[in-house]
Amino acid sequence: MSTPMVGWKDLPMAAVPFLSAKEYPTGEWAVFQPKIDESKCVKCGLCWMYCPDSVYRWDGESVPVPDLDHCKGCGICATECPTKAIEMVRI
Amino acid sequence: MVVQKSVSQTMMALNGDEAVAWAVKQSNVDVVAAYPITPQTIIVERISEFVHNGEVDMEFIRVESEHSALSASWGAALAGARAFTATAANGLALMWEILYITASTRTPVVMAVVNRALSAPINIHNDHSDSMGARDSGWIQIYSEDAQEAYDNTIMAFRIAEEAMLPVMITLDGFTISHTLQNVSVLPDEVVSNFVGVRKVPRIKLPHIYGEKEIPLMLNPKYPISFGPLDLFDYYFEHKVQQNEAMKASVPVIEKVHREFTEISGRSYEPVHMIPYKTEDADVVLLGLSSTMSVVRKVVDELRSEGKKVGAIRLRVFRPFPADIIRKELSKVSTVGILDRSLSFGAEGGPVFMEVRSALYSSSSKPTVYDYIYGLGGRDLPPKLIKKAFNELIEAREEPEKPVIKYLGVRE
Numbered sequence: 001m002s003t004p005m006v007g008w009k010d011l012p013m014a015a016v017p018f019l020s021a022k023e024y025p026t027g028e029w030a031v032f033q034p035k036i037d038e039s040k041c042v043k044c045g046l047c048w049m050y051c052p053d054s055v056y057r058w059d060g061e062s063v064p065v066p067d068l069d070h071c072k073g074c075g076i077c078a079t080e081c082p083t084k085a086i087e088m089v090r091i
Numbered sequence: 092m093v094v095q096k097s098v099s100q101t102m103m104a105l106n107g108d109e110a111v112a113w114a115v116k117q118s119n120v121d122v123v124a125a126y127p128i129t130p131q132t133i134i135v136e137r138i139s140e141f142v143h144n145g146e147v148d149m150e151f152i153r154v155e156s157e158h159s160a161l162s163a164s165w166g167a168a169l170a171g172a173r174a175f176t177a178t179a180a181n182g183l184a185l186m187w188e189i190l191y192i193t194a195s196t197r198t199p200v201v202m203a204v205v206n207r208a209l210s211a212p213i214n215i216h217n218d219h220s221d222s223m224g225a226r227d228s229g230w231i232q233i234y235s236e237d238a239q240e241a242y243d244n245t246i247m248a249f250r251i252a253e254e255a256m257l258p259v260m261i262t263l264d265g266f267t268i269s270h271t272l273q274n275v276s277v278l279p280d281e282v283v284s285n286f287v288g289v290r291k292v293p294r295i296k297l298p299h300i301y302g303e304k305e306i307p308l309m310l311n312p313k314y315p316i317s318f319g320p321l322d323l324f325d326y327y328f329e330h331k332v333q334q335n336e337a338m339k340a341s342v343p344v345i346e347k348v349h350r351e352f353t354e355i356s357g358r359s360y361e362p363v364h365m366i367p368y369k370t371e372d373a374d375v376v377l378l379g380l381s382s383t384m385s386v387v388r389k390v391v392d393e394l395r396s397e398g399k400k401v402g403a404i405r406l407r408v409f410r411p412f413p414a415d416i417i418r419k420e421l422s423k424v425s426t427v428g429i430l431d432r433s434l435s436f437g438a439e440g441g442p443v444f445m446e447v448r449s450a451l452y453s454s455s456s457k458p459t460v461y462d463y464i465y466g467l468g469g470r471d472l473p474p475k476l477i478k479k480a481f482n483e484l485i486e487a488r489e490e491p492e493k494p495v496i497k498y499l500g501v502r503e
Contacts (some may be wrong), residue, residue, distance in 0.1 A: 005325065005326075006329075007329060008329040008330070008332040008333040008336070009333075011326070011329055011330065011333055012295045012296065012297055012308075013197050013256060013293070013295055013308060013333070013337075014196050014197035014198075014256070014295075014308055014318065015195050015196050015197070015318060015319045015322065015330050015334075016196075016295070016297065016308070016316050016317065016318060021317040021320055022315070024317075024320065024321065
């Protein structure tokens with residue numbers, strides 16, 4: 001955090017840090033991240049459903065799109081994809 | 092418990108579990124998430140009946156484990172709901188991770204813990220090893236002596252939790268209270284409803300995101316915030332100190348809510364954190380928790396009739412621990428026996444003993460403190476054993492004995 005360090009008396013209650021989870025680019029931790037072959041994708045939504053970090057954005061019809069800023073690269077989506085449309089690529 | 096006056100209340104035959112369920116029914120609870128099978132008790136069985144019969148406007152979530160039960164309650168409370176769950180023994184042990192998370196994120200969940208022994212061997216009967224194991228998890232802990240108090244404590248717990256912004260665990264002894272029928276004075280629905288009100292979510296400032304605007308401390312898509320994400324060596328320590336200070340700050344809240352409850356119910360638990368019995372001139376005092384203490388008071392009466400100056404203290408609020416109050420109450424007592432219904436393996440004595448003796452170390456009078464570990468796995472503590480403990484303590488006044496840690500009612 002780049003903001004001045006405050007003491008416990010001035011911290012907001014409840015282990016709420018200054019930033020929302022959106023502002024923490026946890027995708028920086030990844031070694032591998034998913035690459036989707038759109039020609040193989042059957043738009044079943046399993047990647048969207050299984051992702052433990054809710055990385056996939058999906059409108060229910062199109063090819064799901066991962067938010068790579070928050071993908072830690074666990075590879076569950078690639079494992080679950082029934083058509084092997086997701087490849088984990090070293091970044 | 093002292094009854095001062097009475098509003099119109101209904102006398103019902105309820106066991107301790109049902110008393111808690113009735114309190115939940117009347118307390119405008121939004122969400123109950125619970126694991127429905129062993130070691131679960133009748134508490135959530137009754138609540139699910141209330142929901143099924145349409146008697147309450149409440150979401151009842153049946154989950155696959157106690158870990159999920161507390162997770163769901165926590166999530167509901169973070170979203171602004173008034174949430175309740177109940178468990179016992181190994182169920183509480185399975186909640187372990189979420190106990191700390193609920194407290195650290197200052198989430199006012201209320202949980203009833205029916206005190207039952209932890210495995211192994213499998214037991215099911217009463218001792219305090221479950222909630223005593225959770226004593227450092229950041230939850231306020233209030234121990235009930237009977238079904239009436241379990242009812243009262245549950246209602247008060249919602250107010251205490253929401254004003255102190257800390258989760259509250261109320262306990263009742265397994266079987267001795269939970270499955271024993273008792274006359275319970277039940278307040279009218281609207282009196283309880285007015286007392287607990289609708290949950291108010293506090294507002295906080297997060298200047299770096301929302302400037303000077305105060306936003307509700309909850310999961311709210313309008314003002315998204317994160318609860319408990321990464322906090323390394325930069326802020327974790329500060330958050331923990333803040334949490335510990337919140338525990339201390341809950342003391343006056345607990346007292347205030349008790350006094351307001353007395354006004355609506357006529358039932359008083361003064362002086363709230365512990366209740367002394369015939370201690371004014373006592374030389375020897377037994378201090379313990381929950382249902383056992385009603386038997387101890389009876390033994391005190393018997394020994395008093397024999398001219399022995401004995402007394403008893405029932406500790407109600409174990410967290411935050413009322414060290415100052417205990418020190419003051421025991422300042423004129425020479426010998427104290429602690430009744431510990433759980434073990435802290437490898438420690439010098441049981442959890443209550445360690446807390447009380449530690450509090451007394453800074454007392455100028457420094458009474459001698461003995462520990463009696465008793466009742467593990469539901470083992471009975473008959474009056475004759477309590478009498479034996481009192482007589483030992485009286486003799487120890489003349490000639491201090493060793494060891495200071497003893498087992499009461501175990502075969503050698």
